[in-house]
Amino acid sequence: MLFSEILHLVRLNLIQNKFKVFLTSIGIIVGAATIVCVIAIGRGGKADVAEQFRNLNAGALDISYEQSESSGGAGFSFGGGSEGFPGGSERPSFSGGDFTPPSGGNMPDFSANMNSSSSSGKSGRSSGGSSRSGGSGFPDFGSMFGGMFGGSSDAKNTENITLSADDMDDITASVPGLSEATITYTTKQNIYGGNIEDTESYTIAGTLSNYAEISKLSLLIGDYISDADNENKNKVCVLGYNAAKQIFGSAEDAYDSLVYIDDRPYNVSGVLAEQGTVESGISADEAIFIPYATGIKYLTGSDISPTITVIAEDVDNISAVTENVKTVLAANYPNAEFTISDAGSKMEAANKSNETLTLMLVAMASIVFIIGGIGIMNVLFVSVKERTQEIGILKAIGGSRKDILLEFMMEACCISLIGGVIGVLVSFMVSPVLTSFNIRMEMSAAGAGIALAFSLVTGTVFGFYPAWKASKLVPVEALSGE
Amino acid sequence: MGTEQIISMKQVRKSYKMGSEKLNVLKGIDFEVNKGEFTAILGPSGSGKSTLMNIIGCMDTLDSGTYDLNGTPIHNTKERQLTKIRNKEIGFIFQNYHLIPTYTVMQNIIMPLLMRGKDRKTAEKECLETVEMLGLSKRLDHKPAELSGGQRQRVAIARALCSKPSLLLADEPTGALDQNSGIEVLRLFTKLHEMGNTIVMITHDMNVAGWAERTVRIVDGEMYQ
Ligand SMILES: Nc1ncnc2c1ncn2[C@@H]1O[C@H](COP(=O)(O)OP(=O)(O)OP(=O)(O)O)[C@@H](O)[C@H]1O
Ligand SMILES: [Mg+2]
Numbered sequence: 001m002l003f004s005e006i007l008h009l010v011r012l013n014l015i016q017n018k019f020k021v022f023l024t025s026i027g028i029i030v031g032a033a034t035i036v037c038v039i040a041i042g043r044g045g046k047a048d049v050a051e052q053f054r055n056l057n058a059g060a061l062d063i064s065y066e067q068s069e070s071s072g073g074a075g076f077s078f079g080g081g082s083e084g085f086p087g088g089s090e091r092p093s094f095s096g097g098d099f100t101p102p103s104g105g106n107m108p109d110f111s112a113n114m115n116s117s118s119s120s121g122k123s124g125r126s127s128g129g130s131s132r133s134g135g136s137g138f139p140d141f142g143s144m145f146g147g148m149f150g151g152s153s154d155a156k157n158t159e160n161i162t163l164s165a166d167d168m169d170d171i172t173a174s175v176p177g178l179s180e181a182t183i184t185y186t187t188k189q190n191i192y193g194g195n196i197e198d199t200e201s202y203t204i205a206g207t208l209s210n211y212a213e214i215s216k217l218s219l220l221i222g223d224y225i226s227d228a229d230n231e232n233k234n235k236v237c238v239l240g241y242n243a244a245k246q247i248f249g250s251a252e253d254a255y256d257s258l259v260y261i262d263d264r265p266y267n268v269s270g271v272l273a274e275q276g277t278v279e280s281g282i283s284a285d286e287a288i289f290i291p292y293a294t295g296i297k298y299l300t301g302s303d304i305s306p307t308i309t310v311i312a313e314d315v316d317n318i319s320a321v322t323e324n325v326k327t328v329l330a331a332n333y334p335n336a337e338f339t340i341s342d343a344g345s346k347m348e349a350a351n352k353s354n355e356t357l358t359l360m361l362v363a364m365a366s367i368v369f370i371i372g373g374i375g376i377m378n379v380l381f382v383s384v385k386e387r388t389q390e391i392g393i394l395k396a397i398g399g400s401r402k403d404i405l406l407e408f409m410m411e412a413c414c415i416s417l418i419g420g421v422i423g424v425l426v427s428f429m430v431s432p433v434l435t436s437f438n439i440r441m442e443m444s445a446a447g448a449g450i451a452l453a454f455s456l457v458t459g460t461v462f463g464f465y466p467a468w469k470a471s472k473l474v475p476v477e478a479l480s481g482e
Numbered sequence: 483m484g485t486e487q488i489i490s491m492k493q494v495r496k497s498y499k500m501g502s503e504k505l506n507v508l509k510g511i512d513f514e515v516n517k518g519e520f521t522a523i524l525g526p527s528g529s530g531k532s533t534l535m536n537i538i539g540c541m542d543t544l545d546s547g548t549y550d551l552n553g554t555p556i557h558n559t560k561e562r563q564l565t566k567i568r569n570k571e572i573g574f575i576f577q578n579y580h581l582i583p584t585y586t587v588m589q590n591i592i593m594p595l596l597m598r599g600k601d602r603k604t605a606e607k608e609c610l611e612t613v614e615m616l617g618l619s620k621r622l623d624h625k626p627a628e629l630s631g632g633q634r635q636r637v638a639i640a641r642a643l644c645s646k647p648s649l650l651l652a653d654e655p656t657g658a659l660d661q662n663s664g665i666e667v668l669r670l671f672t673k674l675h676e677m678g679n680t681i682v683m684i685t686h687d688m689n690v691a692g693w694a695e696r697t698v699r700i701v702d703g704e705m706y707q
Contacts, residue, residue, distance in 0.1 A: 005596045016584035393580045396541055397594045398569020475541035
C-alpha cells in the first residue's frame with residue numbers, strides 16, 4: 001500500500017473519531033504538561049540555588065559572633081573560670097591577665113562601654129564580662145547573677161566580643177590551607193545625593209579590597225575599593241547596581257559622583273554589575289560598599305559585629321579548616337562560641353533538598369503518566385472490539401500485516417503527538433500561573449522535547465498494542481471481534 | 483475451458499475446541515468448483531457453512547485435508563502469501579457486510595485496490611464501471627450507516643467485484659435483506675455469473691439456492707453433492 005494512502009486513511013480515521021482522539025489525548029496532554037512543568041520546576045530550583053549561591057565561594061567559611069540575648073541566666077566566669085564574686089562590686093582587676101582597661105573604662109554609658117571593649121583589638125582576649133562592668137561600677141543584673149552562680153553554668157556568648165582584623169590575621173597566621181581572608185561588617189545609614197530628595201536608609205558594607213573577588217562581584221564601571229583607600233580611610237564608595245539606579249538613575253550617572261553618607265561626601269569610585277538575589281551574605285545590588293577603616297572612623301566607631309570570611313584552598317579540606325579556626329578562636333576567646341558557616345555545605349544542603357523535590361516531582365509525573373496511560377488504554381480497549389473487526393476486514397480484503405500495523409501505528413503516533421503538543425502548549429500556559437504562586441520555573445526546549453518523546457512513546461505503545469495483537473489473528477478471528 | 487478447476491478440496495476437516503471437548507464442524511469435506519460456475523451451498527444453521535466458506539476464502543486454517551485454489555496448495559501456504567491471494571483471487575461478500583464505518587462508500591470500495599499499491603485516483607477510476615452497474619453512483623460520499631441494508635450489501639458486492647477476483651464468495655448475501663432487495667442481489671449474481679464470474683454462495687434458503695446453477699448440501703459438517 002502506498003504510504004500516502006496510509007496517511008490518508010490515518011487522516012480519515014482521526015477526523016472521524018475526533019471525540020475518541022480527544023479522550024485518548026487527555027491523558028497524554030496532562031502527562032506531557034506535567035513533565036514539562038516538573039522539568040521546569042526542577043531546573044528553576046537548580047537555577048535558584050545556583051543564583052542564590054553565585055556570590056559564594058564553595059570553600060568559604062563565614063565566622064561571626066553573636067552575643068547571647070539572655071544574659072540573665074548566664075554564669076559569668078571572670079577571667080576564665082575564676083570563682084565569682086557575689087554582689088556587683090567587680091573591678092577591672094578581676095579580669096584576665098592581659099586585660100588593658102579600655103578607653104571607655106570610665107564611661108558610665110553601657111552601650112559606649114560595649115563599643116569600647118571591642119574597639120581595642122586585643123581586649124577581646126580578656127573576658128568581656130569584666131570589661132562590661134568595668135568602669136561603670138554600677139551593679140548590673142547579669143553580673144550579679146554571674147556572681148551568684150559563677151562558673152556553675154555552661155552558657156556561652158554572654159561576653160561582648162567584636163571580631164577584628166587582628167583576629168583575621170591570627171587565623172590566617174595559624175590556620176594552614178587558607179587562600180584568602182577578609183573581614184566585613186554592615187550598618188544602616190541615612191544617605192542622600194543624586195536624585196534622593198530627603199535622606200534614605202541604605203545598607204553600608206565596610207569591606208577590604210579583596211571582598212569583590214571573594215564574593216565574585218564584578219564591576220560595571222570603575223574600580224573596587226583599594227588597599228590604599230582602606231589605609232588612608234578615604235571616603236570613597238562602590239554602589240550596588242540597584243543602589244546606583246535608585247540614587248542616580250544609572251550606573252554612568254553614579255560614577256564619580258558624590259554620595260553623602262551620614263552627611264559626609266563619598267566619591268563613587270565604581271558601580272557593581274547586577275548580581276540578583278542572594279541566599280546569604282550582603283545583597284550586593286542594594287548595598288553601598290566603603291573601605292573597612294573608613295566606616296569605622298566616620299560611621300560606626302567600633303559598634304559593629306563583623307564577619308570574617310576565610311577561603312579554604314581545598315574545598316575537601318573544609319572540615320579540618322573549620323576545626324583549626326575554632327581552635328585558634330577558642331584560644332583567644334575561651335568562653336565564646338562562634339558561628340562558623342561554610343558555604344559549601346549550605347550549597348550542598350540546598351542542592352540536596354532541591355534534588356529531593358525534583359525527585360518527588362518526577363515521581364508525581366510518572367504517576368500522572370501511568371494514570372494517563374491507563375486512561376489511553378481504557379479508551380482504546382473500549383474501541384478494541386470495533387478496531388479488531390476493522391483489522392479483520394482489512395485482512396480479509398487482502399491488507400498485509402505491515403500495512404495494517406503501519407496505519408494503526410501512524411494513528412497512535414499522531415494522536416500522541418497531538419496530545420503531546422497540546423500538553424506542551426498547556427504547560428506554557430500554566431507556567432505563568434505557577435510562577436505567580438512563587439514557584440520558579442525554567443521552561444526549556446529540552447523539557448518540551450522530553451515530554452513529546454514521552455507522550456509519543458506512551459501513546460504509541462498503549463495505542464499500538466491492541467492493533468499489534470489483532471493483526472496477529474487469522475482474519476476470521478479478528479472479524480468476530482474478540 | 484469448461485472443466486478448469488478453481489476449487490479442489492479433499493477430506494477437509496475443521497474442529498473447534500470447546501473447553502476440554504473438541505467440536506468437529508467439518509468432517510471431511512470433498513468439494514470442487516469449476517471456473518465460471520455459480521454454486522450454492524445449502525444447509526441448516528450451524529451445519530458449518532460459514533466455517534467452510536472462511537476456509538475457501540483463505541481466512542481460516544484447516545485441520546487436515548488439502549485445498550487447492552487455482553492450483554495453489556492453500557493448506558501449505560503461509561499467512562503472508564494468503565493475504566495476497568485474498569486480495570487478488572477472492573472477492574468476499576460477508577453475511578453482515580463488514581464495511582468500515584468511518585470510510586465513505588467509495589473509500590470502502592477501493593480499499594482492495596489500494597492494498598494492491600494503487601493510488602486513490604487510479605483505484606476510483608477502475609471502480610467507476612462497477613459502481614454504476616450497482617447503482618451506487620449517487621451514494622459514493624455517504625457513510626455505510628447512512629445506507630439501507632440492500633445498499634450496504636451492494637457496496638460490499640462492489641468492493642468484492644472491483645478487484646476483479648477469480649472467485650466471488652457470498653455468505654448469506656440475502657440473509658439480512660427483505661425479499662425485494664434479496665431478489666435484486668440475486669439478479670445481480672446471475673448477471674455476474676453470465677459475465678463469466680465464478681460464484682460460490684451460501685444460504686439456508688432453498689429458494690435462494692434455486693438461483694444458482696448448482697447446489698450442494700451440507701448437513702452437520704458433511705457434504706452431499
Ligand atoms: N470460533 C468458533 N469457536 C467455536 N465454535 C465455533 C466457532 N465458529 C463456529 N463454531 C461452531 O461451529 C459450528 C458451525 O458454525 P458455522 O458458523 O459454520 O455455522 P453456519 O452453518 O454458518 O450457521 P448459520 O447458518 O447460522 O450461519 C456451530 O456449531 C458453531 O457453534
Ligand atoms: Mg454462517
